[in-house]
Amino acid sequence: MIIIVLGAPGTGKGTVAGLLQEKLGIKQVSTGDIFRKNIKERTEVGILAEKYITKGNLVPDDITIKIVEERLNEPDVINGAILDGFPRTIKQAEELDKILAVKGQKVDKVINLTTPDEEIIERIVNRRVCSNQECKAIYNILLNPPKIEGICDKCGSELVTRKDDTEETVKARLETYFIETNPLVEYYKNQGNLITELVSKSVNKLGKDVANEVVQILK
Numbered sequence: 671m672i673i674i675v676l677g678a679p680g681t682g683k684g685t686v687a688g689l690l691q692e693k694l695g696i697k698q699v700s701t702g703d704i705f706r707k708n709i710k711e712r713t714e715v716g717i718l719a720e721k722y723i724t725k726g727n728l729v730p731d732d733i734t735i736k737i738v739e740e741r742l743n744e745p746d747v748i749n750g751a752i753l754d755g756f757p758r759t760i761k762q763a764e765e766l767d768k769i770l771a772v773k774g775q776k777v778d779k780v781i782n783l784t785t786p787d788e789e790i791i792e793r794i795v796n797r798r799v800c801s802n803q804e805c806k807a808i809y810n811i812l813l814n815p816p817k818i819e820g821i822c823d824k825c826g827s828e829l830v831t832r833k834d835d836t837e838e839t840v841k842a843r844l845e846t847y848f849i850e851t852n853p854l855v856e857y858y859k860n861q862g863n864l865i866t867e868l869v870s871k872s873v874n875k876l877g878k879d880v881a882n883e884v885v886q887i888l889k
């Protein structure tokens with residue numbers, strides 16, 4: 671099964687995708703995580719991607735599509751994947767359809783997460799992530815704090831703030847989202863597999879609540 675988790679930065683894509691991975695036993699594939707790993711390891715792709723990411727722009731389609739295509743050919747995702755942060759442009763969505771068609775697969779469900787803009791900025795500046803690449807747990811110092819400040823509950827590693835989680839970069843990322851990625855909502859609505867979920871403290875709904883709901887829907 672191929673599931674896409676779609677949404678602006680800070681809506682909880684990583685949280686929802688991580689929980690769906692646990693609950694459904696399908697691997698999460700996050701392009702943001704793949705880029706961050708490459709940046710840390712100073713690979714060619716990482717050095718290139720960093721220039722775009724720090725400005726709040728998208729990494730060019732050709733690079734991103736190639737990375738996902740390679741990842742989807744690995745054995746642990748042969749039967750499916752939870753795509754977190756991909757696709758982010760119409761071009762990426764069209765290419766994904768082609769990549770999957772070759773394997774006899776298709777996009778089965780698209781979970782579209784929405785959160786009011788003012789909440790997004792608050793969520794992102796309060797976000798902390800586990801520095802352990804194998805763990806990648808996500809916290810929010812207000813909404814979902816770790817038991818011990820600065821330490822990951824799951825693995826004990828140090829929690830850090832993502833370099834692109836500054837108020838200035840968030841504004842650029844939101845703008846990029848609305849121009850480049852938001853058209854995908856219509857694209858997948860037309861394919862008939864879109865579920866839209868509001869993630870917001872105003873309705874008392876966090877990523878974990880949405881993940882539980884999605885599991886019920888998929889049953």
Ligand code: ADP
Pocket residue numbers: 678679680683701702703705722723726727728729730734754755756757758759762843
């Ligand atoms: P967020 O959704 O909070 O911005 P991600 O970890 O999904 O966080 O992405 C971080 C950055 O990585 C994005 O701002 C963008 O620069 C880059 N990126 C991630 N996925 C893609 C993609 N599918 N296409 C282009 N750039 C991407």
Ligand code: ZN
Pocket residue numbers: 800801802805806807822823824825826827
């Ligand atoms: Zn951890």
